[in-house]
Amino acid sequence: MKKLLFVVLALLVCTGVAFAQAGVKKKRPLPYEYGRVVINNYSEGAGLAPVVFDHWLHRGLYTCRLCHVDIGFAMKAGGTSIKAADNIAGYYCGACHNGKMVFAGKPVFASCAPKKFTGDEATRCERCHSLGLNPPRDYDFARFTDGFPRGRFGNNVDWEKAEEDGLIKLTDYIEGISIKRPTLTIQNDFNLSPKVEGMPDIIFSHKKHTIWNGCEVCHPEIFIGIKKGNTKYTMQDIFDGRYCGVCHGVVAFPLLDCQRCHSRPVQ
Amino acid sequence: MKSFMLMLSAAIFASCVGAAYADPASDYGRVVINNFSERAGMPAVVFDHWLHRGLYTCRLCHVDVGFAMEQGATNINKAGNFNGYYCGACHNGRTRFGDKAIFPACSDVSALGEKKRCYRCHSRGVDDVQMEYDFAAFTKALPKKGSGNGIDWEQAEATGLVKPIDYIEGVSIKRPAIKPQEDFAIHSKSTWMTDVIFSHKKHAVWNGCEVCHPEIFPMGDKGSVQFNMLQIYDGEYCGVCHDKVAFPLRDCERCHSKPVQ
Amino acid sequence: MRTKLKPLIFVAVALIAFSAPTFLPVAACAAQAVEAAPQSDWQAEFDDICSKTQDAMAMGVDELKAVLDRCDKLKVKIEALEGTQRKVYLRRLEMCRGVFAFALESKEKK
Numbered sequence: 001m002k003k004l005l006f007v008v009l010a011l012l013v014c015t016g017v018a019f020a021q022a023g024v025k026k027k028r029p030l031p032y033e034y035g036r037v038v039i040n041n042y043s044e045g046a047g048l049a050p051v052v053f054d055h056w057l058h059r060g061l062y063t064c065r066l067c068h069v070d071i072g073f074a075m076k077a078g079g080t081s082i083k084a085a086d087n088i089a090g091y092y093c094g095a096c097h098n099g100k101m102v103f104a105g106k107p108v109f110a111s112c113a114p115k116k117f118t119g120d121e122a123t124r125c126e127r128c129h130s131l132g133l134n135p136p137r138d139y140d141f142a143r144f145t146d147g148f149p150r151g152r153f154g155n156n157v158d159w160e161k162a163e164e165d166g167l168i169k170l171t172d173y174i175e176g177i178s179i180k181r182p183t184l185t186i187q188n189d190f191n192l193s194p195k196v197e198g199m200p201d202i203i204f205s206h207k208k209h210t211i212w213n214g215c216e217v218c219h220p221e222i223f224i225g226i227k228k229g230n231t232k233y234t235m236q237d238i239f240d241g242r243y244c245g246v247c248h249g250v251v252a253f254p255l256l257d258c259q260r261c262h263s264r265p266v267q
Numbered sequence: 268m269k270s271f272m273l274m275l276s277a278a279i280f281a282s283c284v285g286a287a288y289a290d291p292a293s294d295y296g297r298v299v300i301n302n303f304s305e306r307a308g309m310p311a312v313v314f315d316h317w318l319h320r321g322l323y324t325c326r327l328c329h330v331d332v333g334f335a336m337e338q339g340a341t342n343i344n345k346a347g348n349f350n351g352y353y354c355g356a357c358h359n360g361r362t363r364f365g366d367k368a369i370f371p372a373c374s375d376v377s378a379l380g381e382k383k384r385c386y387r388c389h390s391r392g393v394d395d396v397q398m399e400y401d402f403a404a405f406t407k408a409l410p411k412k413g414s415g416n417g418i419d420w421e422q423a424e425a426t427g428l429v430k431p432i433d434y435i436e437g438v439s440i441k442r443p444a445i446k447p448q449e450d451f452a453i454h455s456k457s458t459w460m461t462d463v464i465f466s467h468k469k470h471a472v473w474n475g476c477e478v479c480h481p482e483i484f485p486m487g488d489k490g491s492v493q494f495n496m497l498q499i500y501d502g503e504y505c506g507v508c509h510d511k512v513a514f515p516l517r518d519c520e521r522c523h524s525k526p527v528q
Numbered sequence: 529m530r531t532k533l534k535p536l537i538f539v540a541v542a543l544i545a546f547s548a549p550t551f552l553p554v555a556a557c558a559a560q561a562v563e564a565a566p567q568s569d570w571q572a573e574f575d576d577i578c579s580k581t582q583d584a585m586a587m588g589v590d591e592l593k594a595v596l597d598r599c600d601k602l603k604v605k606i607e608a609l610e611g612t613q614r615k616v617y618l619r620r621l622e623m624c625r626g627v628f629a630f631a632l633e634s635k636e637k638k
Contacts, residue, residue, distance in 0.1 A: 002269070006271045022481075022482070022483070022485045022504075023484075023494060023504045024336075024337070024482065024483065024502070024503055025329070025336040025337070025478070025482050025483055026482055027333070027335035027340050027341055027342075028330070028333035028335075029333075032335070042273070069620070070620070071365050072615075074621045078303070080587070083612075086612045089505060089612060089613075091613070091616050092611045092612075111434060142350070150440060151440070152440040170470065172580075177301070179574075179575045179578050179579040180579060181579040181580075181582065182583075184582035184583070185583070185585075185586065196486070197448070198420075198445065198446050198447075199445065200445065209573065214581070214582065215581055215584070215627050216623040216624065216627055219626065219630045220630040221626065222529060224630070227637070234486070234487070235481065235486040235487075236348060236481075236487055238486055239481045239485060239486070255481070256330070257477055258442075258477070259442035259562075260442075265443065
């Protein structure tokens with residue numbers, strides 16, 4: 001009986017370490033790796049490497065709203081269930097990756113192929129279906145982000161400041177998909193007070209968020225509370241990927257940079 | 268309960284026995300890195316923490332530069348070093364330490380002269396690697412305490428004998444400091460060990476906030492994160508640092524220090 | 529009766545085969561024309577409703593209720609579509625309707 005208990009306890013401890021969520025320190029992703037999403041709903045089943053989508057290029061060219069609202073991508077890896085047929089029909093990736101849309105003077109390469117892919121077609125497939133491969137890239141991270149204001153952690157780029165300074169100009173409209181609309185009235189910034197003594201207040205800026213997100217990305221799915229203070233959430237909720245943590249820690253600047261939000265000095 | 272006691276006693280006994288056959292103080296904190304070295308025909312990398320931790324904060328390397336806190340978990344490669352990541356953040360032939368440029372990491376040329384530079388890090392099993400800094404000389408004037416390196420690094424910093432650097436130009440971005448919380452007691456469930464007095468202030472000097480929070484210690488109300496000594500011995504929570512680089516767990520009274528009433 | 533039917537069927541098939549190149553494109557066009565009308569119908573409605581989301585907080589309670597009503601009617605039309613078009617537009621409508629519902633709730637709970 002005692003032996004059994006010993007073995008069970010030992011196993012529990014070992015599994016505890018193996019599946020430890022807290023208590024261990026993970027490796028920080030490199031700047032060009034941060035924001036990487038691996039999509040494998042159907043790739044391997046179709047005999048292709050899983051798709052590797054690095055956010056940094058698209059987020060430096062387009063708003064979050066364009067892809068996540070107008071085109072309708074989910075905000076979780078594998079949540080959209082993109083199929084080759086969808087892309088070929090002009091949905092999801094195929095909304096732009098259709099061989100016709102022009103970007104920077106060139107047509108954007110078409111995603112997916114209707115028949116079996118060999119030779120040249122395979123090279124095109126591997127531009128996205130690239131997990132474990134190292135295909136040549138059109139855009140290099142270091143060159144693309146050269147001269148951008150430096151950020152702490154994540155991509156090591158302050159994207160918000162880059163947009164403010166005009167170093168990047170975000171496209172928020174695709175003809176035939178986006179709806180023409182007037183500009184958004186900006187909501188005011190407001191304070192959020194943390195419960196932990198000594199942590200500076202958070203200054204939340206709607207203005208900074210709506211440039212990238214419009215209304216629909218956050219409301220009502222991520223933030224349902226109508227009035228400030230209605231939705232109660234803790235840092236643990238945020239670290240677990242809810243509320244602010246839906247974006248921050250995954251693609252937007254990581255939660256490790258506490259003072260980017262906790263920025264009002266304690267009076 | 269009895270099994271738990273048995274395992275705990277076994278762990279403590281093992282570490283005491285280990286102490287009897289302890290490696291030299293300079294070896295404590297040694298990390299051997301071999302993701303790609305031997306595959307590339309080089310000896311494995313031997314990184315002894317004592318020099319870097321006497322010169323820089325833990326936060327600088329493990330947060331700003333981004334090294335993992337587990338042997339082999341960072342996957343450092345030559346290309347990364349050349350691009351200024353990881354070791355290459357300082358070991359690039361340009362960043363200065365004092366009045367000298369820090370030697371660059373890695374090389375594309377395998378001439379003999381270059382090889383000598385490679386062996387400065389890729390040194391496992393290599394005879395007479397000339398080290399620039401000697402442990403005994405470096406730690407001569409530092410206060411001695413306990414096991415591990417046998418150095419009271421915390422006291423050394425408090426008295427100004429070591430001044431850990433917390434900033435690398437082009438890598439670090441300074442933020443306004445957050446005032447550390449007051450010291451507090453962590454209740455020890457056992458009847459034979461006194462409570463732990465945990466000092467945020469002493470830890471924040473070396474770690475800032477980001478080394479520990481939120482990954483090692485999730486935020487929450489005090490007491491919301493439960494862990495025990497077995498997990499610590501397993502390398503979780505306090506054990507991520509202590510027993511590896513920071514003073515070993517064998518020095519019980521350094522933490523279990525609340526005076527018995 | 530059977531013997532007489534066979535040659536008749538043969539002639540009918542031959543006639544259709546020879547006239548197909550003329551009539552099929554017309555038939556196809558007609559079919560398209562029949563499909564096109566409802567498609568532009570709901571699409572125009574979708575564009576009209578969902579272009580107003582950023583003004584949601586400035587709209588009155590009655591206006592919001594009317595828009596939500598339109599969303600619900602539009603949802604029925606989109607549910608009649610097929611495949612990925614249905615999936616994508618249902619999702620877009622869900623997000624768009626959500627903003628109006630959010631705004632209405634904030635005004636009603638004031």
